[in-house]
Amino acid sequence: MTEPTIPAATDTAGRVIVLDVVGLRPEHVDADRTPALESFVSTESMTDLRPPFPAVTVPAQTTLGTGRGPGEHGDISSGEYDRERDAAEFWERDRDGRDRLWETASDEAGLTTGVLNFQHLIGTSADVAVTPSPIEDENNDILEMNCWTNPDGFYDDLRAELGHFPLHNYWGPGANEEGSRWILSAAREAIDRFDPDLLWIYVPHLDYVGQSDGPESDAFTEQLDVVDGLLEEFLDFLSATDRWDETLLTLVSEYGFHEVDRPVFPNRALRDAGLLETADDGDVDLAASDAFAMVDHQIAHVYVDEGAIEAARDALAGLAGLEGIDTVLEEAGKAEREIDHPNAGEFVLVAAPNAWFQYYWWDDRANAPPYATEMDIHAKPGFDPCELFFGDEGLVSLDASNVSGSHGRVDESAFGCFGLGGPAAPALEGDEPVDAIDVAPTIADLLGLEGELSMPFEGTSLRRG
Incomplete structure (x- = not known):
């Protein structure tokens, strides 16, 4: 087995769309189970993605966005324990000084960047951003659904077009594909209105069935078909846009699942x-x-x-x-x-x-x-x-x-996936897993930003030459 490389090329991508389809593994992408996705990102251009330890949401997302591991960036869990206040808090939603590829590419290289539904987005300098931020009372009861956005007022426009973000379908006993559907629809609106050079999109709903029913369940297989249909609608839209010929699709998954019973x-x-x-x-x-x-x-x-x-x-x-x-x-x-x-x-x-x-x-x-x-x-x-x-x-x-399913351990049975597709995709050569820390520097390189960013990448671009 050989370490994946992306051959050096004169041309770079004019636009990169990152689809973070949580829970997806390379073996899920084929002409039978996910034909639409396979038609845009072929199995020949896909390999395993080795997540950081621990392979949970916030550490994985920060690593993918920064090219640094948890031991450096400090997101060691999706929760934070404040020793001074003796408080354990999950899902804090502000940026808190984090600089990820969408911030550095916007601030330092002048690209138009966007990111939808990642954690730690409130306060981001990405040109386009959407993250749920409901208005709550002192007991954490929701008074009104809301999203924090860049630019201001973008959620009002999304709500007028799509309705409120379906928070109760995004997590909880009612979790289903409606959250992913809304996010992908919002991505279409973001492309229509702002035409970002880099757009990073979180597609979460395989995460729910991966936990509730497990990755080997019939329910998980059924939801692969559902997510393929949602991605087909989005990718058909994307392929009809003016910049399709210069578009690179990057498919990532933060982690895979283990079957659990204990x-x-x-x-x-x-x-x-x-x-x-x-x-x-x-x-x-x-x-x-x-x-x-x-x-x-x-x-x-x-x-x-x-x-x-x-x-x-x-x-x-x-x-x-x-x-x-x-x-x-x-x-x-x-x-x-x-x-x-x-x-x-x-x-x-x-x-x-x-x-x-x-x-x-x-x-x-x-x-x-x-x-x-x-x-x-x-x-x-x-x-x-x-x-x-x-x-x-x-x-x-x-x-x-x-x-019935969980994640966090880092072993080959629960790696995520990494793939390249679209008209501007270079070949992915080799079949060893890609490390999560190499994703951000590779995307920066494919956007032609090598040497332009002060971001202290720990990882390196997969492109060689």
Whole structure:
């Protein structure tokens, strides 16, 4: 097997459209299951994409957009633990100083760039941006659906044309293809109005069925057909635009899925060891706790107060003996996995391929916090895939055995995909996996931006010559 390269070419692409189809793998793209996609991005121009560790949403997206890994950019999970405030928060939505390819190409090279529905977009300098930002009250209840956009007022135009962004179909028990349909329709509007040179589009809905039913399920196969139909509509539109002849399609997927059948509960082990405390309402009391596990699919960051390291190590050693735990990373292990960043936990747990981590610290449902049965992604101090299932006692199920797919581990069975298509696509030679850190520098190179950006790429362009 040979490392993929893109042969050096005199010509560059005038326009790059990146389709981030989460959960897609190269074997999903063929003339039988996804004929429309295969007609635009052939299997000969596709290979595996090796995600960063951990292979979860925010670390993967930041790595793809910056060419740097989590150990450098600091997005070590889709959540953040603030040690000073003793607060665990998921899905913070502002830019917070992040510079990704769409910002640097706009700010430094004068290209018109756009990005739809990635995380950390609020405040981006991309010329066109859309990200959900509903207006909420102090209890995180939605008062009004809204999206943050560049330019101001773009969401008003999208809403007039497409209706409100279907947030309840974007995540939760009602998650389906309508979120992806709206995003791709918004991408068409962005191209019509702003004609971006670089447009990065998040297509999420395979993510839902990948978690709820698993990647080998009939439901997943059915949704491959659905996503192929949505992409066919978008690509037919794109191929009829004036700049089609100079367009390069870049197909990426942030990660693939593992089939899982075993939830693991590290916070129960920490509670049983006397390291995790709870408040009267059942919520975790982070300020009073000596240790806490912020879980995210198959990865858990365990944050430990100074002086409690040995007690936490003992508690986790007992947990590591249980089926479902692959390894417990300390300093050397974090460095080996390139996640040795101050934002990471003192310990990082990695699940076995068939297992995943749930945030629950209680055994009796009567002791669960009020938000446990609600669809409340900001209140929960861990990612909760049970939000995909309706519950018996509230909106959301507390039955972790429902979950059939997960991700986060980095192994060949759950790589994503990387492919090139469209009239301006060069050949992709070789069949070794592409590393996620090489995606942004490769796109910059194909846009003719090599040497024009100050962005400190860690990765390198696949193009050689």
